[in-house]
Amino acid sequence: MCFSRYILFVFALLAARGLNAQSGTDLLIERLTELIAEELAEDFDFSELAERLEFYERHPIDLNHTDGRELRELQFVPQLFIDNVLEHRERSGKFIATLELQAIEGLDIDVLRMLLPYVTVDVSRSLSGVNARRLLNEGTHDLMVRYGRTVQQRQGYRITDTTRSRYLGSPNQLFARYRYHFGPDLQLALNMKKDAGEGFFSGAQRYGFDFYSGSIYVRNQGRLKDAVIGDYALQFGQGLAMWNGLGFGKGAMVQGMIKQATGLRPYTSSNEVLFLRGGAATVAFGRLLITPFFSQRSLDGSRTYTADGEPAVSAIGQTGLHRTPTEVANRGAVSQRVYGMNMQYEYRRFRLGAMAYRTHVDKPIQPQDVLRNQYAFRGRSLSNTSVYYNYSWRGVYLFGEAAHSLGSGFAFVNGLIASLHPHLSLALHYRNYQRDYHSFFNQGVAEGSSATNEQGFYSGLVYHPSRAVEWVLYADFFRFPWLRYRVDAPSQGVDVLSQLTYTWYKKANIAVRYRYRQRAENASLELPHNAIVDVLRQQVRIGGQYKLNDSWTTRARVELAHYAKEGEASELGWMVYHDLIFKPMSGRLSGNARIALFGTPGYNSRIYAFENDVLYAYSFPLYHNNGLRTYVNLRYRFGRKTDVWLRYATFIYRGIEEIGSGLDLIEGNQRSDVRIQVRWQF
Amino acid sequence: MIGRCLILLLISYESLAQTYVGPNYQAMGFTGTALQGIYSLTANPAGLVGVERLTASVSYQHHFFTADITTQAALLAIPTRLGAFGLAANRYGLKEAYDATKVSFSFAKQFGTQFSIGLSTNYHQLFIPNYLSTFSLSVDVGGQYHCGQGTIIGLHFSNPNNARYGQDVYGTIPAFIRLGASHPLAGVLVSVDAVYPLEGTLGGSFGVEYHIGDIVCLRGGLSTNPLQQHAGFGVDWQQFTLDAAATFHPRLGTSPQIGLSYVF
Numbered sequence: 001m002c003f004s005r006y007i008l009f010v011f012a013l014l015a016a017r018g019l020n021a022q023s024g025t026d027l028l029i030e031r032l033t034e035l036i037a038e039e040l041a042e043d044f045d046f047s048e049l050a051e052r053l054e055f056y057e058r059h060p061i062d063l064n065h066t067d068g069r070e071l072r073e074l075q076f077v078p079q080l081f082i083d084n085v086l087e088h089r090e091r092s093g094k095f096i097a098t099l100e101l102q103a104i105e106g107l108d109i110d111v112l113r114m115l116l117p118y119v120t121v122d123v124s125r126s127l128s129g130v131n132a133r134r135l136l137n138e139g140t141h142d143l144m145v146r147y148g149r150t151v152q153q154r155q156g157y158r159i160t161d162t163t164r165s166r167y168l169g170s171p172n173q174l175f176a177r178y179r180y181h182f183g184p185d186l187q188l189a190l191n192m193k194k195d196a197g198e199g200f201f202s203g204a205q206r207y208g209f210d211f212y213s214g215s216i217y218v219r220n221q222g223r224l225k226d227a228v229i230g231d232y233a234l235q236f237g238q239g240l241a242m243w244n245g246l247g248f249g250k251g252a253m254v255q256g257m258i259k260q261a262t263g264l265r266p267y268t269s270s271n272e273v274l275f276l277r278g279g280a281a282t283v284a285f286g287r288l289l290i291t292p293f294f295s296q297r298s299l300d301g302s303r304t305y306t307a308d309g310e311p312a313v314s315a316i317g318q319t320g321l322h323r324t325p326t327e328v329a330n331r332g333a334v335s336q337r338v339y340g341m342n343m344q345y346e347y348r349r350f351r352l353g354a355m356a357y358r359t360h361v362d363k364p365i366q367p368q369d370v371l372r373n374q375y376a377f378r379g380r381s382l383s384n385t386s387v388y389y390n391y392s393w394r395g396v397y398l399f400g401e402a403a404h405s406l407g408s409g410f411a412f413v414n415g416l417i418a419s420l421h422p423h424l425s426l427a428l429h430y431r432n433y434q435r436d437y438h439s440f441f442n443q444g445v446a447e448g449s450s451a452t453n454e455q456g457f458y459s460g461l462v463y464h465p466s467r468a469v470e471w472v473l474y475a476d477f478f479r480f481p482w483l484r485y486r487v488d489a490p491s492q493g494v495d496v497l498s499q500l501t502y503t504w505y506k507k508a509n510i511a512v513r514y515r516y517r518q519r520a521e522n523a524s525l526e527l528p529h530n531a532i533v534d535v536l537r538q539q540v541r542i543g544g545q546y547k548l549n550d551s552w553t554t555r556a557r558v559e560l561a562h563y564a565k566e567g568e569a570s571e572l573g574w575m576v577y578h579d580l581i582f583k584p585m586s587g588r589l590s591g592n593a594r595i596a597l598f599g600t601p602g603y604n605s606r607i608y609a610f611e612n613d614v615l616y617a618y619s620f621p622l623y624h625n626n627g628l629r630t631y632v633n634l635r636y637r638f639g640r641k642t643d644v645w646l647r648y649a650t651f652i653y654r655g656i657e658e659i660g661s662g663l664d665l666i667e668g669n670q671r672s673d674v675r676i677q678v679r680w681q682f
Numbered sequence: 683m684i685g686r687c688l689i690l691l692l693i694s695y696e697s698l699a700q701t702y703v704g705p706n707y708q709a710m711g712f713t714g715t716a717l718q719g720i721y722s723l724t725a726n727p728a729g730l731v732g733v734e735r736l737t738a739s740v741s742y743q744h745h746f747f748t749a750d751i752t753t754q755a756a757l758l759a760i761p762t763r764l765g766a767f768g769l770a771a772n773r774y775g776l777k778e779a780y781d782a783t784k785v786s787f788s789f790a791k792q793f794g795t796q797f798s799i800g801l802s803t804n805y806h807q808l809f810i811p812n813y814l815s816t817f818s819l820s821v822d823v824g825g826q827y828h829c830g831q832g833t834i835i836g837l838h839f840s841n842p843n844n845a846r847y848g849q850d851v852y853g854t855i856p857a858f859i860r861l862g863a864s865h866p867l868a869g870v871l872v873s874v875d876a877v878y879p880l881e882g883t884l885g886g887s888f889g890v891e892y893h894i895g896d897i898v899c900l901r902g903g904l905s906t907n908p909l910q911q912h913a914g915f916g917v918d919w920q921q922f923t924l925d926a927a928a929t930f931h932p933r934l935g936t937s938p939q940i941g942l943s944y945v946f
Contacts, residue, residue, distance in 0.1 A: 420892045421867040426902075457911065457930075459902060461890065463872075473888070475904050477911060477932055492932050494909050518909075 025053045028076055028114060029618055030610040047616040048246050048269035049075060053118070054615075059184040060120035063095045069225075073262045074118055079390060080397040080417065081106035083349045095121045105395070106419070109467055110503070139182040141682050146614065148173040148647075148675040149196070156197060156323070156663030167197035167323045167663060174200065174209070175270060177616075185221070189230075189268045190214040197323030204328040211320060213275070217266035225289060227281040231267040234276060234293060234441075235259070236342050236355055237388030238413045240403035240433075240451055243443035244275050250445070250458070250476065250495070257429045257445055257458055258399055258417060263344075264291055272320025273299070276338060291342040293357070301333035304366060312366040316440075324663065335362040336440070340384075349392045356385045359440050372483035375409075375453070377438040382406075384439050395419035401444075409434030411451060413444060415458075423465055427474070429458040435482040447478045447493065447519075455479045470501045489532045491520035510544035525567040533566035545579075551587075555579040563604040573600030575607040575623050591634040598623040614645035614677040627653035627669075641682055647675040701840075701856050702753050702772045702784070705741055705941040709914025709927035710889025711903020713873040715862025716826065716836035720759045720943055723770040723788055726824035726838035726860070727800030730766040730790035733759040741925075741941030746934045751776050757943075765791035768802075781809040782853070786822075796828045806845075808853045820845040820855050832866040844880065857881070869893045883907060891916075901927070908932070921945045 029046055052073055061070040068082045084106045089095060098119050101112060149172050156167035173196045180188040192209040199205040215230030233244035239259045245267060250256060264282050267275040280293035300317025313334050322331045340357020360381040367373040388401035400414035415429035431445060435453040444451030445458075460474030479492040499513040517537040522530065543557035556578045564570040577596035584590065592612050600606055606624040612633055613619055623629060631649035638644065650672035653659060659666045704721025707714035714725025718732025720739050737759045745751040755772035768788035775781040783806070790800035802822040809815045824838035841857035862875035871891040878884050889903035889912070897919070903912035914927030921944055928938040 420890070421870045424867060424870055424872070424890075426890070426892075459904070459911065475909075475911065477909075477930070479932075494932065496904075496909070 025050060025057070026612060026618075028053065046246065046618045048267075048271075050616050050618065051268055055181075055184075056118040059181070060118055063098065063101075063119050063121050064089065069263065071119075072260045073265070074115070075260055076111060077115060077260075078106060078397065078417065079258065079260060079399075080392045080395070080419075083392045083397075087349070097121060105422075108464060108470075110470075139180055139186075142177075142179040142181070142679065143682075144177045144616070144677065144679040146173075146175040146177075146617070146675065146677040148175075148673060150666075151672040151674060152666045152668060152670065154660070154663060155665040159663075165324045165326060165663065168203050168325065168328065169194070169197050169199035169205070169323060171196050172200075176209075177270075179268075185219050187217040187266060188215070189217070189266055191268065191270050193270050193272075195321055195323065197321070199322075204322060204331060210322055211270070211272050213267065213270070215266035215268070223284050225282040225284050226264040226291075227279075228264060228266045229279045231275050231277050232280050232293075232295075233265050233267045233274070234280065234291070234342070235261040235263060235265070236344075237261060237353060237386055237401035237403075238399065238445070239443040240401050240411045240413060240437075241355060241384045241386035241439050242342070242357065242441045244441060245269060246271075246274075250474070250497075257415065257427055257460065258397070259443075259445065263289075263342075264293070273316075273318055278338075287346050289344040289346065291344075293338070293340060293342075295336075295338040297336055298332035299334045299336050300327075300330045301363070301365075302330055303333050306364060306366060310364070312364045313361075314365075314367055316365070333363070334365075336360070338440075351390050353388045354386070355388075356383070358383045372485060372488070375436040375482060377405075377408075382438055382440065403437070403439065403442075405436075405438040409437035409452075411437040411439075411442075411444065423463060425462045427458070427460040427462075429456075431456050431458075447476065447495065448480065448484060453480055453482045453484065455481065467505070468503050470503075472497070472499045472501075486522050487520055487532055488522055488530050489520070491532055493517070493519035506547070508544060508546040511542070513539070513541040513543075515539040515541075521565065523567055524565070536562075536564045538562040551582055551584040553581040553583070555581065557609070559607050559609070561600070561605045561607050563602075565604075569601075571601045571605035573605030573607055573624070574598065575600075575609065577609065577629070579612075581612075588637045589634065591632065593632045594630060596623065596629040597627075598629065599626045600624045611649070614647050614675055615643075615679070617675070617677075625653050626655060627651055641680055643679045645675070645677040645679075647673075647677075649673050649675075702743070702755055702774060704739075704755075704757075705743075705914060705925035705927040705939045706891075706901065706916055707889075708743075708929060708939055709901035709903060709912050709925070710873055710891060711875075711887035711905040711910075711912045713862055713864075713875040713887050713889040713903060713905075715824070715838045715860040715875050716834040716864040717862075717871075717873055718826070718834070720757055720768075721941075722790075722800070723757045723759065723768045723786070723802075724755070724772075726826065726836045726862070727768065727788040727802045727822055728790050728798045728824040728826040728836065728838070730759055730768050730788060730800055731761075731792045731798040731826075733761050733766055736760055736946040737943055738946070739941055739943035741939060743937065743939035745937045746931070753939075755941075765789055770802075778811060781807075783807045783809070788822075798826045800824045800826075806847070806855055808847055808851065814851065816847045816851055816853075818845050818847050818855060834864050836860075836862045836864075838862070854881075 029050055068086055071077050071082045084104045088104050098116055098121060157171055159166035174194040176192040178190040191213040193211040194200050194209050198210040201208050213231045215228050215232060217228050219226045234242050236242050264280050276295035277297035278295035280291060282289055282291040301313030302315050304312050304314045306312045317330055322328050337360045338357060342353060342355040344351060344353040358381060364380050366378055367376045383406040386401060386403040390399035396416055396418040398416045403411045411433040413431050417425060417427045419425045433451045433454045437452050442451045446454050447456060448454050456476060456478030458474060458476040463471040474497050476495040481490050483489060495517045497515045499511060501509060501511040503509040519535050520532040521535045523533045539561050541559045545553055545555040547553045559575045561573040575596060575598040577594055579592060579594045581592040582590055598607060603624055606622045608620050608622050611619045611621060611631065614633060629651050634646045636644050650670060653669045656669055659671050702724055703712050703714060704724040707717060707721055707725055718729040720733055720737045722729030739757040741755045743753040753772055753774045758769045760767045771785045773781065773783045784804055786802045786804040788800060788802040790798060792798045804820045806820060807817040820841040822840045826834050826836040828834055838860040841855055844857045845855050847853050856879065858877055858879040860875050860877045864871060864873040869892065873889045875887045885907035887903060887905035891899055891901045893899045897917060899916045901914045908931060911930045916923060916925045923943045925941045928936050930936055
């Protein structure tokens with residue numbers, strides 16, 4: 001054992017230089033988020049994960065001290081592997097080098113390579129004995145300001161008639177972000193945001209920005225594992241009862257089906273809805289972790305009245321936009337109070353948790369009175385309970401959760417990931433969410449927009465015949481027992497994906513993907529009776545990247561999207577892009593650029609593609625109509641402390657005279673956005 | 683009764699649904715073209731050369747749980763020095779309403795170490811009380827090739843002469859070509875089939891078998907046209923093998939099957 005460790009150590013020293021060269025943050029985010037992006041708003045904020053990854057790059061996780069939580073936060077490391085790491089440490093003693101991870105089962109070499117920049121061995125840590133002066137002198141400050149704007153004027157800014165809907169603020173977007181870190185265990189975070197169209201020190205935003213968010217976070221101080229005052233996110237179990245912040249679902253990484261709960265975390269994203277505000281802490285009593293939490297915050301809601309004339313809300317707002325008089329009027333319409341407790345017991349490879357919490361809103365929630373809402377939540381308060389587990393044994397990882405909203409329905413998830421053979425892994429995932437299951441913070445894996453009114457079975461396989469080849473196949477069959485938006489009958493559907501990737505070590509890769517989706521929707525034809533018909537979507541994607549040299553990489557993709565709905569003309573959309581990425585090992589300037597051509601006959605055959613952006617900003621814009629897309633991102637480092645990013649992106653469409661509709665309408669055939677971002681670290 | 687007949691018509695419309703497949707292949711998504719064993723009598727007859735001792739099997743399948751549509755099958759495989767002989771009989775139908783019986787006689791022979799060929803002659807009888815009784819004959823041919831490392835490629839042509847019951851009878855004898863491949867990894871068997879029905883669209887299926895120890899194995903699969911999921915398990919106990927399988931049709935529901943075979 002000692003000898004082999006020594007060899008590993010030498011190998012580590014030799015290899016560390018090459019392996020540490022480049023962080024795969026962008027690549028990781030793309031892989032983790034691509035399939036959910038289609039269900040989210042175009043500018044959904046993925047920065048939380050980017051920030052977390054970057055943080056762990058600067059403060060790598062100590063393999064000799066972690067209890068697994070930090071590794072879980074990275075979101076791409078399977079729990080099975082984390083358990084193996086902890087067991088390895090217990091059995092063979094402390095790690096000497098990070099490359100020892102290669103000897104541990106449960107992680108592909110590709111993913112291991114992605115993990116290496118985020119881990120280290122042996123760094124000392126403790127906040128005890130730290131005084132205020134040291135906090136000020138030795139901590140790191142990070143201030144970032146971002147400005148963005150659409151160059152062309154949208155319709156909403158032109159309207160001056162005060163009786164009409166219009167944008168009350170300016171088209172500028174402003175985002176400011178401050179972080180203070182003292183080592184890996186103390187963090188102060190502050191986010192401030194103004195969206196395009198929102199006021200700034202005017203109107204409803206008389207205190208400046210439209211959205212403020214902040215938190216103080218301490219962890220790993222004796223019994224106190226985590227504590228947050230301010231905005232925080234809770235993630236427990238499989239997300240059926242309580243999950244804030246970003247969650248992932250189905251993706252080309254099969255382990256995405258397992259929700260890797262990170263427990264209590266400070267909330268640092270700029271999304272304005274998915275978080276709690278107040279205080280929470282996780283305290284350890286031996287193997288038991290107890291997390292009490294309390295939150296009080298206001299949320300947007302569409303105002304309405306009950307039959308008795310009492311004020312109520314019909315739906316809680318999800319966008320966080322306050323640009324028009326209506327949006328401003330709905331701002332903070334509801335006050336929400338949440339309190340509860342989570343308990344989790346951990347013993348080696350086994351975790352069992354239980355949670356209970358209560359959500360109370362000051363105005364009753366009263367969704368629109370239509371048949372599809374028959375089982376939706378109504379009222380002022382809701383109590384939720386949940387029990388969850390996960391366990392790993394040899395090559396098998398089992399997980400599940402059962403959640404119940406008191407007085408209404410249940411939701412269940414159970415699944416496993418098993419490595420049947422060193423080259424073959426299998427994932428199975430069964431979900432059953434009753435139509436009357438309710439939770440305000442439910443983000444279980446689902447085909448629909450929330451984990452309710454759905455049953456499904458997912459099976460996936462990953463086959464690695466060699467290091468160079470990876471083949472992923474999954475099939476997800478699902479059923480909606482009750483009506484849904486635009487589907488006026490119980491319905492069912494299928495989602496099948498197959499992807500083959502070939503990688504030339506450190507040089508290039510190519511991936512071919514086919515995805516087939518079938519769902520039901522209301523027939524668009526005028527029929528004597530209401531009927532639902534099948535909607536089929538097929539996607540073919542061929543993409544790859546090639547590393548020209550140490551500084552230059554090119555990337556290209558061809559994608560076809562086919563849409564067919566009974567009674568409608570089918571659509572075939574296409575998109576081709578080419579990216580050029582410049583990232584020298586040293587040097588102040590780096591950047592990337594894209595040119596893309598696309599043609600889609602309609603909105604239904606739209607194509608989504610991941611775009612690079614300034615740091616911490618990512619986008620998945622949709623490409624539709626005929627035209628050209630191009631963007632350039634540049635980053636320049638002024639010394640060690642200051643970075644500046646610039647972005648220019650534009651869509652030029654062919655054959656149309658206006659872009660968008662309603663208040664977003666732009667006259668002409670071009671939409672361009674500029675963004676500038678500055679960061680100081682001191 | 684009308685409802686049941688309706689379901690039956692619905693199923694028979696997809697001509698492949700009438701093809702009976704043994705429980706272990708059913709659990710692996712109907713992939714059997716490149717697999718071997720007694721149940722090759724219900725798939726590629728060339729796979730019969732994998733039977734080393736006299737083997738008998740009976741199985742029972744329920745179609746779509748709630749309906750009384752069932753299949754019963756009895757199989758016998760006799761390996762000899764000349765080659766492997768097989769006898770198979772299966773009956774598909776609804777009690778006192780519809781009855782399709784198939785009896786086949788098969789022969790498979792190994793040529794050298796890598797190649798085998800199989801041939802089946804089949805007698806089909808269709809009986810609908812107070813309406814119709816008719817019969818027909820068809821053949822199946824198949825071949826398997828061992829590529830090394832346990833990989834097998836198989837080709838199976840069912841009913842190449844496109845035999846029918848007659849012009850005026852609503853009942854088909856499916857005619858199709860299947861191309862399959864199987865590959866063993868330690869403890870795992872992966873199998874893929876592509877099927878081209880002479881009347882219909884190209885389909886595919888995929889299956890995995892995973893052995894847990896020497897006694898139990900788990901199976902799963904996926905097949906298209908229509909898209910269905912499959913699962914099952916097998917238990918070996920002394921000379922007996924019990925196989926259970928289920929196919930999950932997204933609209934029509936679950937079709938379970940059990941089979942018991944005995945090696946003399």
